[in-house]
Amino acid sequence: MTRYLRLLGTLALVAAPVLAASPAHAATPTPTPKPSKPPTSRPTYKYTQPRYTPPDIEGDRQRAQAAAETYMNGVAAKLGDPGIWVDPAVTRLSSSEVVELNRAVRSAAAPMRIAVIPASAIDTAYKSTYSYSSRVRLAWTGEEIASQLYDRVGVEGVYAVLVDASSEAKGRGFHAVQHADKGPTYHVGDAVDEAVDCCAPDYDAILTRFIQRAQLIDKPFYIDAAPYAGGVAGLAVLWWGGTTLSARRARRSDEKQHLEVAVPVLNEEIIGLSQQVSALPATSDPQQAKLSQEVLDAVEKARHRLDEAKGDDDTAAVATLLGSARYGLVCLAAVRAGKPIPEPTPPCFFDPRHGPSTTAVEWAPEGGTDREVRVCAACAAKVAAKQEPDIRMVTLRDRPRPYWTLGEELASYMDGYWTMGDGTRWWFPDQDARRAGEAMRSRWGSRRPGARLSRFSDDLSTAMSSRSSSSSWSSSDDDDNDSGSSWSSGSSRRRHSYSSRTRSSGGGSSRRSSRRSGGSRGF
Structure with missing residues (x-):
């Protein structure tokens, strides 16, 4: 406690001189207000926002198209006569090369007109001031570029x-392209392919090879094949005759x-029917006598x-005659009984x-399904009484069988009986018999030379279509894998060509002559 008191005393002695030396606080004076300044007016600035004008893309394209057509008109004016014209903007052909090419064109057998132009002269792609896009859109594509030149010159040729x-x-x-209504056809399309494949991108070599190839006449196939036509025709005749004879x-x-x-069956029926006709009583009635x-x-x-x-046609005709004779007996019986003559019906x-x-009944063979069959009155009565009807049995290989089960051996027998004398046919009710007869006739027809040629052409077309479909699948896969580099790599694939039959504006030809041949390649 004593120590704390001493410490306080010491502090008081030290602070006393300091407090005595500090001046006394004076009273704070009241500030005097300053005179106010008159308000000043600020200048007013009027801001006008500039109006935005969108680019006229379609108008620019139309103007570019018109410029391209005007340019092409000028090119056509330079090619009034066969020859070659090179735009001064193209520097990849020297003057001496142009002279040699022009001499070759003028001496060619085909009338040719060739132009070498820059792509920028017919480019109609929109070019923006603020865009640096290098996209190119030519006014025409493919063969149409050459056809446009023909439209303006108006003379047939290449x-x-x-x-x-x-x-x-x-x-x-x-x-x-070659446009002509008359005269020979030249190898223009092949010339384009050959020139680009062998010589691109050398312009002089491309044009030289094209001129050499495009003046060759494309002869029809039959001219080249004429020396061999006789031998081929002879072989074809021999094959046709041999195939026909074999069938x-x-x-x-x-x-x-x-x-x-069939002959024993029909002979038996003829004998029985002859006996039945011989037993007919004599009559003086003219109608009965006629029947x-x-x-x-x-x-x-x-x-x-x-x-x-000698064949199935003869046995079918015999069966038809026997059916007509039996129908005549029914008509004769009706006349004798004073009844009207009945309508013809199947046997x-x-x-x-x-x-x-005379009537239709439902009947099913052993192991078969019910079907509707037309039968005589006696058989209808037996079917109604659940009795077995009298079925025509034919013995084949020592085994008696119902006649309709021999669908191939007795096909002519059934066809003849179910056919009227005027050619009208009735529907045979047994499906298996019909199928057997149709299969037999189809087999005969397939052996003929015409049918064999048809099958061969069908097989060939099927094989080609399957091969083309498989190749298209593989090519589509390749295109999917290489789609990003097909343009940048400068591939030599054939480009799609466009050929119009309408006359372009500004052309010199009133109509287009027929397109004979042509080709288009990018490189």
Whole structure:
């Protein structure tokens, strides 16, 4: 405690002189207000925002198109006669080379007019002041560039335009076309391909090779093939004759087997029908006598036709005659009974010997499905009574079978019975028999030379289409992989050409002559 008191005393002794030396605080004076200045007016500035005018892109393109057409008119004026004209802006051809090329063009067999122009002269792409885009849009593309020159000159011949640029992406390419209504056709398209493939990008070499190739006449194929046409025609005739003979022999072999089955069946029916006709009573009624004579004539014709039968056509005709004879017997019975003559109907399905059918019933063969068949009255009664009808059985290889199961051997038998004398055919109810007959006739037709040629052409077209589809898939894959570099690399692929049949504005030709040949390549 004593120590703290001593410390306070010491501090008081030190602070006393300092406080005594400091002056006393004076009172704060009141500030005097300053006189106010009159307000001054500030100048007013009026700001006018400049109006924005959008670029006239479409108008610029139209003006560029008009400039390109005007330029092409000037080029055409330089080529009134066959020759070559090089724009002074193109520096890749020397004057001596131009002289030699012009001499070659004038001495060529084909009338040629060739122009070498810069791509900028026919470029219609929009160029903005603030944009540095290098995109090129030519006024015309492909063969149409050369056709535009033809439109303005108006003389038939070969026209070629070499567009000068630094690369294909900038518009560099070679385009040529031949317009003519008369005269020979020249190898213009092949000349363009050959010139670009061998010599690009050397302008002098390209044009020299084109002039040499484009004046060669493109002869029709038949002229070159004429020396060989005789031999080829002879071989074709021999093949056609041999194939026809082979097809006939194969059909005759099949028909010979059919005759072995059908002739005994028809001969049996002719004998039975002859006995039935012979038992007819004599009559003095003219109508009955006429019907009896028609039946007798039909049976006699069937007998003679069967004796001379050589194929299915003969047996079918015999069956048709027998069906007509049986229909005549039904008509004769109706006249005798004083009834009207019935309409012709197909024969009884179970046995054609029963005569024309009278009604339709539902019937199913053993192991088959129900079907509607037209039958005679006796067979209809048996079917209604759940009895087995009398079916025409034919023995083949010591085995009796229903006649409709022999769809190939007795196809002519069924066709003949289900055909009227005027050629009208009825529908045969058994589907398996119809299919067997159709398959047989299809086999015969496929052996003919015309059918073989048709199959060969179909197989060839199928193979070519499958090959082209596979190549298109592979090429599309390549295009997908290389799409980014196809333009920049300056590839020599064929560019799509455009050819118009309409006359361009400012042209010198009232109409275009026929396009004979042409080609277009970028490089």
